[in-house]
Amino acid sequence: MIPLSHYLILSAILFSIGLYGVFTRRSAIGILLSLEIMLNAVNINFVAFAKFMAPHSLAGQIFVIFTIGVAAASTVVGLAIIVAIYHNYKTIFVDEIDVMKW
Amino acid sequence: MVNYAYLIPLFPLAAFVVNVFWGRRLKSKSAPVAILAMLGSLVISCLILKEVISGKTLEQSIEWFKVGRYSFEAGFLVDSLSAMMLCVVTLVGLLVEVYSIGYMHGDARYHLFFAYLSLFIFSMLGLVLSNNLIQTYIFWELVGVCSYLLISFWFEKKSAADAGKKAFITNRIGDAGFFLGLSTLFYYLGTANFAQISQRLAHHPEGLSQGVLALSAVLIFCGAVGKSAQFPLHVWLPDAMEGPTPVSALIHAATMVAAGVYLVARSYAVFAAGHLSLEVVSYIGIITSFMAGSIALVQTDIKRILAYSTVSQLGYMMIALGTGGYSAGVFHLMTHAFFKALLFLCAGSVIHACGVQDIRQMGGLFGKMKVTATTCLIGCLAISGVPPLSGFWSKDEILVSVYNSGNMVLYGLTLTVAFMTAFYMFRLLFLTFFGKPREKLHIHKPAPTMDWPLIILAIFSIFSGFVGSPLMGHAFSNFIYFHPEHIEPNYMVMVSSIIVGLAGITLAWVFYILSPGIPAALARNFSPVYNLLLNKYWIDEIYDRFIIRPFLRLTKFAFSFDRYLIDGAVNLTGTSCVAVSRVKGWIDKYIVDGLVNLIALMVGALGEVFRRLQTGLIQNYILLIFTGVIAIVILLRFV
Amino acid sequence: MDLLLDLKFIQPEIILIIASILVLMLDFMFKSKRLLAYFSLFSLCSALLVLFRGSLSAHSLFSGMLVSDPLALFLRILSVFITAVVILISIDYQEIGPGMRSELYSLLLMSASAMMFLSGANNLLMIYLGIEFISLISYILAAYWKGNLKSSEAGLKYFLFGTACSITMLYGMSIIYGITGTLDLPQMNQALFNNQFSPVVIFIAILMVSVGLAFKVAMVPFHFWCPDVYEGAPTPVTAFFSVGPKLLGFAVLLRFLLGGSALFYQHWMHLLGILAIATMVVGNLTALAQTNIKRLLAYSSIAHAGYALIGLVVNTTAGYVSLFIYLSTYIVMNLGAFAVVIAVSNQTKSDEIKDYAGLSANSPYLAAMLSLFLISLAGIPPLAGFIGKFYIFSSALKEGFIYLAIAAVLNSVIAAYYYFNIIRVMYLSPASSSAVKIKPSPALNLALVLSLLLVLAIGLYPKPVIDWVSAALAFPSP
């Protein structure tokens, strides 16, 4: 059978890939995508722990349901903001959006 | 009558208050107010003197204030010494005030003059009456202030203002020493009262070593040096001649300068206990008198000559006190008060009459000013120690005490000073009153009110000597003494002093009447000595270069030190200036303002670093966060 | 499952949610937008009334989801108060057009209920949902100023930064769930004590969870979003950010640290201490050279977070009491200061400090008010700020954290400089010619007077506030 640690390794790798994406992606939507990757990594974690550590309680899986719900909400908000940015800045490249500094 | 002694200083104080507040309205009537007050004090003083002669002394004091276990009291002590001084001060004060009516006639601040004069006499009387060192110190400084006010009376003249300032500061230096001596005594003996001091010194208390006693005596003497213009601090007296002449007569001849001698006399117990201190007094005395005497030989300003002669005579008194001649010193103090006041007032009349102070421009005034000339002659005779005038007796007493002290060098020097005194006094006399008038001077007769005081003083100069002379059985020394001593007249000393006096007079006669060319010739071939004396041993210049100028430079340095160093180290306001570079002017002031901004600079620079961190790029932020997280994890893994 | 019984406890939250929906509906009926504001204020007041009347028994609701203990009550009352004041000062804020008013009020009402839920959250899931709820609303509010470049940039930055941090928090939560097997905070604490996992794992889990919370509180390594978002967002929203989420961030950090990590306290203490000092120093030093007043207030709020952190570092009940006293005084002063900033920016349309020149000449009332709030922020007695600082210093010294006290003390001197810099500009420099008398609108004036009275009252007679806070924290910490 597949031990718990493999799942955790998978989620850790996905989490780091997402993180790398957030650091390097220039377009806001790119960052959004990477965030989704990180979120999925966490969900895997939750479900894996639910199965191995607390097999008879459903807390883990229910948590994932809620995280997906929240992910949906935050994507809606994120995209609304990105559209507003595009409307004002005419670009969604994050390193060009720095009117405010120091 | 003795217990009314406290009234004596109150009269002049009342006069002062009247003259200050209502003087403007009194106009010329402010003089009689002062004179009346002075008369009152004189009468009481004489009555008290009569009672004191009959053996009655009194000390009364009330508690001024109490701090911890020390109680400071204020009170008055009437004994032979103070009674004598009271009479001298009030008498001379009265005569000077009468004289001033004429002299100060028409001055804009006429009433103020008499107000300051009464204030001075009040503080002098207070000083003489006080029964403890602290009260003496208080009146001591008051006297200093009055002399400052009177010297710079004609303050429009810059020289007068400078002279006043110089006098006050020099006195202040002396007073600092006096204060230290006072506090040492107070610390070790627990009291400042003269009687208790001598009592406690008698059964020499533990803890008070000889060294400390001598030190406190010298410190008190330091106050006397400042006030009586002895050697290191004598520079202020010649400049004090800037003040009106009656002021010089009263203050710089009779009373204030004598206060130093009075103080040494009053606290003689302290001096006597410490054996070293008396030597110091006499050495300072001899140096001062010899130096001042020599300077007076070549001076040309009439008042400067008399000033240096006063300094020299005070040196004389110090020598007397130094060599144990307690009553001799005090006796000379009294007689000197009379004839020196007389000489100053004569000089005043001369200046008042011909408006000029340089004796080389005067000459042949005998014919025009008979009274002034004759009284001046009497004064000169008295001071030169020509018998039977008072000067002879008191100087003789001093010479005897110096002779008895066994120090022959000292005796020799004192004799030469006597010779010099006789010489320069008669030089002054011949140049001003005899010989041909050198310049066309318009002379207007001095007013009668200026002549009468001269005559009275002349009489006193003649007869005041007999009190202490053998003819009246040394009445004076039996009256005022530290411990009863029997002096038998030493005829050899008496003869030598007469010879010396006459020699001085004849030499002056030869130099200035017989052949006026000699002094100029002498001056030429002894020019270095002549210049040395003319420039008053360059003491003023030395003081200026080695003390005053470096001192001022030090204050400038202290101020710049203050602004740049300390101010720089603490001041925080420079912070914003580093970041806000636009306001250029503002920054120069802060950067210039110094080290305090250093901290401000660092704080500002640090602020700048954090500010730059805020790049505005979202990804830098997220990157920084996770580096932070990683750093924390690493840090705590290993800590 | 006495569900109905539990509902009674969350009546205030329900009222607010219903009100927020109603506000959207009312938008169509009423022309004047002020009525909407008054309606939302009315609903907040009724929620407050219900809160006060509610019983104070400390027991858990909804099978462990919420706990209604004194601390929760204290936080809920404060959240309602904060939202009320924010709505009050946003009524006359001209930048937000009439069209978007109703959404603004409804979002604010929802954020109030979110905060109230979060104050009682006793379950990891509830904590996550609460935080996400507030964050989402904050992202929207940050970007609320439609045409303005800065506002949308603020929204974007806040969104990206916030989501990244909350996902990290989620990751931490998953690990804790893995370790303890339960989401419930009290059970989690028990499990953490007697588990056989190596401390490193637990430590990393707790660290990642507090990343999310530290982001909300704007602690040093996570403070970068703060200045840009505060400057960009519309001013009432900035006021809300600087007070609302920060208070809840601290509350959850307390609940979480109090429970879970008491075990690892000695690790935490020094780390948190260093972070607290770093927060103070960064906040104060960067504020020195700011020219925009909102940005300056942002850095000052970071600095104040630093001071409040000391209360946490001290980790005693007295420490927590001083933490919340500090926060309540900070809330009052900050809202007051932002109210004045709004009043001025309504008139001069700019937040630059140099535009405050000579404010005391033409509008002395506003200048006096702002000076009072700034002096209180600087911690000068007899105002409220000093009471907060005094409590923090005393709790630090009591536990022997001398280095913390000295760092805080020095920082407050630096802080005094930039607060007084503003006062200097207002009072000491001449007014620019175009300056005109600024008259605050009645609603704004009410907020100003309210916060002024509170600042003075707490400053002069702090006893009731202290009683209230210590009662709130009197529950037996595990």
Add this chain to the structure above:
Amino acid sequence: MSLNFPLLSLAVFLPILGILVLFFIPKNKTALIRVTSGIVTFITLIVSLIIFANFNINDPSPQLQERLSWIPQVNINYHLGVDGLSYSMVFLTALLCFLACVASNSIKERIKEYYIFFLLLEAGMMGTFLALDLFLFYVFWEITLVPMYFLIGIWGGPRKEYAAIKFFLYTLAGSVFMLLGILALYFTSTPHTFNILELTQQSKFFALAFQNIVFLALFFGFAVKVPVFPFHTWLPDAHVEAPTPISVLLAGVLLKMGAYGFFRISYPILPQAANYFAFAIAVLAVINIVYGAFVAMAQTDFKKMVAYSSVSHMGFVMLGLAALSPVGFSGAAMQMFNHGVITGAMFLLVGVLYDRAHTREMGAFGGLRVNLPVFSAVLIFFSMASLGLPGLSGFIGEFLSLLGGFKAFKVITVISVVGIVITAGYILIMIQKVLLGPMNDKWKGLSEISFRELVTVVPLLVIVLVLGVYPKLALDIINPALNLILNNMGAVLP
């Protein structure tokens, strides 16, 4: 016997009442504003006299105590009390505030704000001297900071902003350390208390090491205010830039708060530390005296010179404090009071000159005595007093401090006596530059000192004269309190 009527609170809060009244007077009615403030300060003066009436001189412990619990959780209570030492300061504050208020006619713009800050300042100062609770003392201590910042900042001279913020930050930095000291005291006292009297009782239980640290912390707070040598650089700037009536208060009262702090808090509560640091304080004191005099000598600006002279005179206070003997303490307390009166008057006179000639450069004047006789007489009188001329009150303070100092540290006192001579130097230089010498025609138009200005100076003149001649009046009030402090410190002193 404490009157049922809370006199002390009245004295502290009367000015605040005045502020409330001022709020309702419109800005443009300047005359009315000036009159009301004048009345308020005058009533406060009357109240301070009433306090004296109810004050029993030979009872050394604080009287007329008012105690109200303020923050019970932390055992802080609103506790006022007055004893000999604090009464002298209270009277000085009330008097100087009244005179400064009368002299404030020279302020021409933003008059209403001026008087509001002025009254707030008075309340703060009054409170500091009456507070017997460390927390209350600290609160009032800080209250005086803000109005003074505005008073210097708005109505000051050319570099007012710089001087104002410098004054503020110096004092704040100092007082912040003082707060730490107070907190440390609070936590080590069993049962935790801020009450000064209880802390004095418990002073025996504090270990020496602890006492030293707390003494140092408190020292920073008070030393900046006194000011003691390294922390004094704010004083000249603040004085030169502050408007005349404010520098009267600054020099007259604010400097005394620092010294009062030593008397009331540092010395009685931390006796061993006071004894331990006695020599260090004496050294700083003598630096203050001599260095202050030196720098004063180098000044050309009249006000800066008087400022540095205050540094020098306050040095005597520190010397008296360091002496730890009844004579030293009475000297220090007397010097505090007298310096307040004399320097207050000096600043008033400088103000008179500045209002007419609009310059403070001493070199620019000269020969004013000719057509300003009354002004010159008064100026010379006060210069002599500040010189320490016996017969005037300045002498008593210096004399006793030096006498006390002499007993404890001989060499240091000898050096300080040099300070007196230098003081004489720069004061006489000032008199000569300003008053004496030929009349320069530039100042021909200067008008004589007006009656109102004279009124502000005459009461001070009377006090200086009366205390000079008969100091028993003041000493009998101050000494019992000082003896009480010394007895409490008793065990410690050599």
Add this chain to the structure above:
Amino acid sequence: MWSNLLSASIFYLIAIASIIFAILSVTLKNMFHSALALIVMLLGVAAVYIYLDAEFLALVQILIYVGAIMTLVIFAIMLTAEIYNKNIKRQNQQKLISLIIASSMAGFLIFVLSRFKAQGGVSFFEPLTLAMIGKELLTKYVLPFELISIILLAALVGSAAISKKE
């Protein structure tokens, strides 16, 4: 036994696939292609859920994540019309540092989590049916359930407010 081996190998296949596609979606130049890569990764994750006996979650994942969220994202990509020009540099300059940080993060997590020992074996108790999840949602987790609905409402209202035209 043989079927175990087969399912295990399929799992590893899926895991590696999803990792590859995740990397692709992060590095691809064209935004549209990276979105598609993400969809594939999501499907991979759904497969992992099935392995972890969370069938309902897999369903939810596919329905909501892939269905709703990704369509939304693609609309956004269309709106902001960046997909066609290839030459714009997709990654910014801090690539190297972020690589280091991301990899060290991964390293730490793996090092930490790998020491988790499976607990309570792998035995199946009663299968976790959908009904149980439903019951649980409406009893124990009823408050979060209500809350998530309000969150979605708020998100809706907010984003509508922001993006509606004046």
